Amino acid sequence: MKQSVTVSKTQEMKLANAAKVVLSKFKIKTPKFEVKTILKKVIVPLASILLFIGLWHMGAKALFNVEADFKIQKALTDQGQEAADAMAACIASGDISCQPNTLPSPAQVWESFNTLIADHKVISADKLAFKEKTAALNAKRIAEGKEPITYTGRPSFVDQIFTSLKTVFAGFVLAFLIAVPIGVVIGLSETLRNSFNWLIQVFKPVSPVVWLLLVFMIVKTMTKDSNSDSAFIISFISVGLCAMWATLVNTALGVSSVDKDYINVAKVLKLGPLQKVFKVILPSSLPLIFTGLRITLSVAWMVLIAIELLAQSPGLGSFVWEEFQNGANDSNSKIIVAMFIIGIIGFLLDRIMLTIQNMVSFNKNATA
Numbered sequence: 001m002k003q004s005v006t007v008s009k010t011q012e013m014k015l016a017n018a019a020k021v022v023l024s025k026f027k028i029k030t031p032k033f034e035v036k037t038i039l040k041k042v043i044v045p046l047a048s049i050l051l052f053i054g055l056w057h058m059g060a061k062a063l064f065n066v067e068a069d070f071k072i073q074k075a076l077t078d079q080g081q082e083a084a085d086a087m088a089a090c091i092a093s094g095d096i097s098c099q100p101n102t103l104p105s106p107a108q109v110w111e112s113f114n115t116l117i118a119d120h121k122v123i124s125a126d127k128l129a130f131k132e133k134t135a136a137l138n139a140k141r142i143a144e145g146k147e148p149i150t151y152t153g154r155p156s157f158v159d160q161i162f163t164s165l166k167t168v169f170a171g172f173v174l175a176f177l178i179a180v181p182i183g184v185v186i187g188l189s190e191t192l193r194n195s196f197n198w199l200i201q202v203f204k205p206v207s208p209v210v211w212l213l214l215v216f217m218i219v220k221t222m223t224k225d226s227n228s229d230s231a232f233i234i235s236f237i238s239v240g241l242c243a244m245w246a247t248l249v250n251t252a253l254g255v256s257s258v259d260k261d262y263i264n265v266a267k268v269l270k271l272g273p274l275q276k277v278f279k280v281i282l283p284s285s286l287p288l289i290f291t292g293l294r295i296t297l298s299v300a301w302m303v304l305i306a307i308e309l310l311a312q313s314p315g316l317g318s319f320v321w322e323e324f325q326n327g328a329n330d331s332n333s334k335i336i337v338a339m340f341i342i343g344i345i346g347f348l349l350d351r352i353m354l355t356i357q358n359m360v361s362f363n364k365n366a367t368a
Contacts, residue, residue: 053106060105067100096329104333109340112333120156127151155314157334161341164315167232168297168304168349171239175296179244180289183251184277187285193252204245208303212238212310235304235313242307243300250292254285286360294353301346316342 068091076084090098104112130151138148155163186192215238223230258281266276282289308317320338323331 057105057107060103060108063102064100064105067102071098071100099329101327101329101332104330104336108330108333109336112330113337115330116157116334116337120158123153123156123159126153157319157338160315160319161345163232163313164304164308164317165345167236167308167313167315168239168300170232170236171243171300171304172293172297174236174240175244175247175300176293178240179247179292179296180251183248183289183292184255184281184285186248187252187255188277188281190256193256200245200249204249206242208238208242208307209310211242212307215241216311231311231313235307235311235315238307238311239300239304242303243296246295246299247289247292250288250295251285254288255281257288258284287357290353290357290360294350294357297349297353298346301342301349305342 068088071091072084072087075087087098091100130153134149141148186196212234215234219230219234219237223233262280262284263276266280271279304315305317305320307313308315309321310317312318316338320335323334323338
């Protein structure tokens, strides 16, 4: 009996130890850890956003007061006390005709955003009505071999966003088609790398404005045209040429740094040149290639605004310039709206490329 009792106690101790091991593996997170995680990932970011909005509001209010005091003082100097009192009363009333034109507040920017969305809905309704109105006539013109009548009204803010996205995507594809093949060829030969290194180093830092002027000269000479299609062609080619250098350099670096053992295996298997490139070299170089593509996309989106502005392509760059020249009371607010939209889209594009990069990269922990 004593032996059976001893064995029973030993089994109980083993079961207890096993239970502790299992519980330690499937340990439930304590409330303290949950609170800490929520604080770090939710509360602090929200607090930083509120702090940013608060500082922005105070800065806008301070600049408003400075500009208002200047207008009142100017009226006093030029026209006397009565004019200064009238100016002060006009500013206090909120009349648009006399409001200081300075940094808009967060509330004004939100109001302008809603105005742009409402304007987009009106323009979309006009486009739909125009399409329905001209449907029969366009069908007849197409049957006769003529060009259909198209809507020529001004584009909405949302339309300009999609135009910019189309331009940057076309420029990114062009950069990919130029940079990756050249990078592979240069990466395979040290002689070619040394021979063309000067060209990369010279053209890589060239300003997007210079690329635009070069492309403008070539496209205008070849097309003899000045329509919106020509502006789009000039814009996306300029974007592609300006942004392709990171992909070119990273592709050449990735190809040149492929493990020599892989190359030797390809020789043993007697793979042809194209088979060696597509089955050995490119798969090994993909992480660096995608790093270059991510940089290229960021640069393309960054230079797009300046290029669209100069090429008069109907995108976000053109929108910002038109609002700046317009000088209306809400122009500054609309420019700030465009600034936020540009930043958010740039961030989303970068996250998309980072996700793709992590899918093909050996380092799955890349988060920058």
